[in-house]
Amino acid sequence: VSNYDIFWYTHNLFFVFYMLLMLHVSGGLLKYQTNLDTHPPGCVNLNRTRSQNISLPEYLSEHFHEPFSGRYSKPEELIQSTSVKICMEEPRFQANFPQTWLWISGPLCLYCAERLYRCIRSNKPVTIISVISHPSDVMEVRMVKENFKARPGQYIILHCPSVSALENHPFTLTMCPTETKATFGVHLKIVGDWTERFRDLLLPPSSQDSEILPFIQSRHYPKLYIDGPFGSPFEESLNYEVSLCVAGGIGVTPFASILNTLLDDWKPYKLRRLYFIWVCRDIQSFRWFADLLCVLYNKFWQENRPDYVNIQLYLSQTDGIQKIIGEKYHALNSRLFIGRPRWKLLFDEVAKCNRGKTVGVFCCGPSSISKTLHKLSNQNNSYGTRFEYNKESFS
Numbered sequence: 001v002s003n004y005d006i007f008w009y010t011h012n013l014f015f016v017f018y019m020l021l022m023l024h025v026s027g028g029l030l031k032y033q034t035n036l037d038t039h040p041p042g043c044v045n046l047n048r049t050r051s052q053n054i055s056l057p058e059y060l061s062e063h064f065h066e067p068f069s070g071r072y073s074k075p076e077e078l079i080q081s082t083s084v085k086i087c088m089e090e091p092r093f094q095a096n097f098p099q100t101w102l103w104i105s106g107p108l109c110l111y112c113a114e115r116l117y118r119c120i121r122s123n124k125p126v127t128i129i130s131v132i133s134h135p136s137d138v139m140e141v142r143m144v145k146e147n148f149k150a151r152p153g154q155y156i157i158l159h160c161p162s163v164s165a166l167e168n169h170p171f172t173l174t175m176c177p178t179e180t181k182a183t184f185g186v187h188l189k190i191v192g193d194w195t196e197r198f199r200d201l202l203l204p205p206s207s208q209d210s211e212i213l214p215f216i217q218s219r220h221y222p223k224l225y226i227d228g229p230f231g232s233p234f235e236e237s238l239n240y241e242v243s244l245c246v247a248g249g250i251g252v253t254p255f256a257s258i259l260n261t262l263l264d265d266w267k268p269y270k271l272r273r274l275y276f277i278w279v280c281r282d283i284q285s286f287r288w289f290a291d292l293l294c295v296l297y298n299k300f301w302q303e304n305r306p307d308y309v310n311i312q313l314y315l316s317q318t319d320g321i322q323k324i325i326g327e328k329y330h331a332l333n334s335r336l337f338i339g340r341p342r343w344k345l346l347f348d349e350v351a352k353c354n355r356g357k358t359v360g361v362f363c364c365g366p367s368s369i370s371k372t373l374h375k376l377s378n379q380n381n382s383y384g385t386r387f388e389y390n391k392e393s394f395s
Contacts, residue, residue: 008168018104018108021100021104022098022100022101025098025099025100026098028095028096029095030095030096031093031094031095031096032093032094032096033091033092033093034092034093034094035089035091035092038087038088038089039087039088039089039090039091039092040085040087042085043085043086043087044085044086044087045086045087045090118227121227122159122225122226122227123225124145124146124225125223125224125225126143126144126145126148126224126225126226127143127144127145128141128142128143128202128221128224129142129143129144129183130142131202131203133203134187134287134288135282135284135285135287135288136282136284136285136288137189137190137191138187138188138189138190138250138285138288139187139188139190139195139199139202139203140174140185140186140187140188140288141185141186141188141202141224142175142183142184142185143183143184143185143224143226144177144182144183144184145182145184145226148177148182148184148226149177149229150173150176150177150184150228150229151176151229151235152173152176152234152235152237152238152257152258152260152261153172153173153231153232153233153234153235153236153237153238153254153257153258154172154173154176154228154229154230154231154232154235154257155170155171155172155173155228155229155230155232155254156170156171156173156186156226156227156228156229156230157169157170157171157226157227157228157230158170158171158186158224158225158226159224159225159226159227160198160201160222160223160224160225161222161223161225162201162222162223163194163197163198163201163222164194164197167194168227169194169195170230171186171187171188171253172186172232172253172254172256172257173185173186173229173257174186174187174253174256174257174260174289175256175257175260176257176260176261178261178264180264186253187250187253187256187288189250201221201222202221202222232254233362233390233391234254234255234258234362234364234390236360236362236390237255237258237271237360237362237390238258238261238269238270238271239269239270239271239360240270240271240358240359240360240388241270241271241272241273241357241358242271242272242273242274242275242350242354242357242358242359242360243271243273243274243275243359243360243361243362244275244277244350244359244360244361244362244387245258245274245275245276245277245362245363246277246278246279246361246362246363246364246365246369246373247276247277247278247279247363247364247365248278248279248280248364248365248366248369249279249280249281249285249365249366250285251363251364251365251366252278252288252289252364253364254362254364255276255362255364256289256292259276259289259292259293259296260292262274262296262309263292263295263296263299266308272308273307273308273310273354274308274309274310275310275312275350276293276309276310276311276312277312277314277341277346278311278312278313278314279314279316279340279341279365279369280313280314280315280316281315281316281317282317283315283317286313286315286332286336290329290332293311293331293332294329294330294331294332296309297309297311297331297332298331311332311335312335312337312341313332313335313336313337314337314338314339314340314341315336315337315338315339316339316340343372343373343376344376347376347377347379347381347387348381350385351381351383351385351387352383354383354385355383355384355385356383356384356385357385357386358385358386358387358388359385359386359387359388360388360390361373361377361387361388361389361390362390362391363389363390363391364391370391373389374389374391377389
């Protein structure tokens with residue numbers, strides 16, 4: 001069970017919390033006095049004082065040796081002269097009318113309306129266009145759905161009843177629908193029982209290394225429902241003039257949709273320089289988006305904007321390094337480095353090239369990388385460059 005599952009299931013206990021909250025206030029523990037006119041606060045109960053042999057204060061004791069003798073013949077005269085409040089009767093209390101429902105009914109109605117909207121929105125299954133098996137146990141699913149819109153950096157929740165009727169899993173969109181194409185997609189790392197069963201349903205064992213087109217093959221795909229899209233910090237990556245995007249392994253998925261968006265049209269966005277850093281252990285992992293990176297790189301060279309995207313690929317293991325070297329990925333050969341990035345030097349280089357600007361730092365990867373980037377973002381530099389750190393959860 002992942003941390004996200006624990007987070008998700010514990011939040012479903014809100015119903016128990018609301019019921020206990022309603023029962024707590026219905027007990028009438030808070031009460032108010034109904035006879036303040038005959039039993040004002042601080043009054044003296046003469047009958048209780050005498051019956052319980054309680055001594056009166058010195059300034060009152062001299063007036064009560066004999067009941068209303070001497071100067072005072074009536075209790076009213078004593079009250080007017082000494083400002084003493086006499087209790088005419090015992091206090092009576094009544095429970096407050098419960099008002100908690102007035103405060104929780106509004107948010108509860110909004111929540112129920114939002115859940116109903118999400119249920120209606122996700123009630124229609126998507127149409128799977130293609131399923132692609134990538135190296136290092138990664139599967140890509142491309143699909144379409146009527147009136148579905150999303151922005152780069154957002155994620156959706158997948159629900160496949162054939163795999164599990166109760167489980168829902170979030171996945172970042174690696175391809176967003178545009179005005180010219182309605183296709184969107186996700187990349188799934190095959191880790192755990194759910195993704196393994198999901199892969200077995202979509203990809204036959206004999207075809208898990210090739211693309212499957214449902215319009216050509218008669219294979220019947222299971223029903224797949226989506227909920228979303230939902231926002232994430234990476235939506236802001238296009239709103240900075242300069243962005244530094246760091247990915248670790250499968251953590252590249254949030255940036256894939258951003259790269260696809262820039263490939264379609266980069267001019268409407270504020271972004272004018274993108275530093276893309278991708279760290280992987282296996283060189284085959286770079287093949288997930290190698291074609292996209294090459295096309296994007298060539299696009300900006302043809303438009304005379306070679307400094308728009310700065311791509312740096314880091315391989316922590318050297319086994320099989322020659323497998324990616326070839327004419328197809330020639331543009332990436334000079335962008336491939338062996339070892340881990342030297343983060344301090346990288347930040348200094350970005351700060352030096354973007355003096356006095358605000359750089360958005362976006363990270364999706366292991367916690368070790370995230371902590372290092374967060375620490376460096378908070379440090380001052382001599383170039384007047386400000387780094388704003390944004391993090392995406394990674395599991």
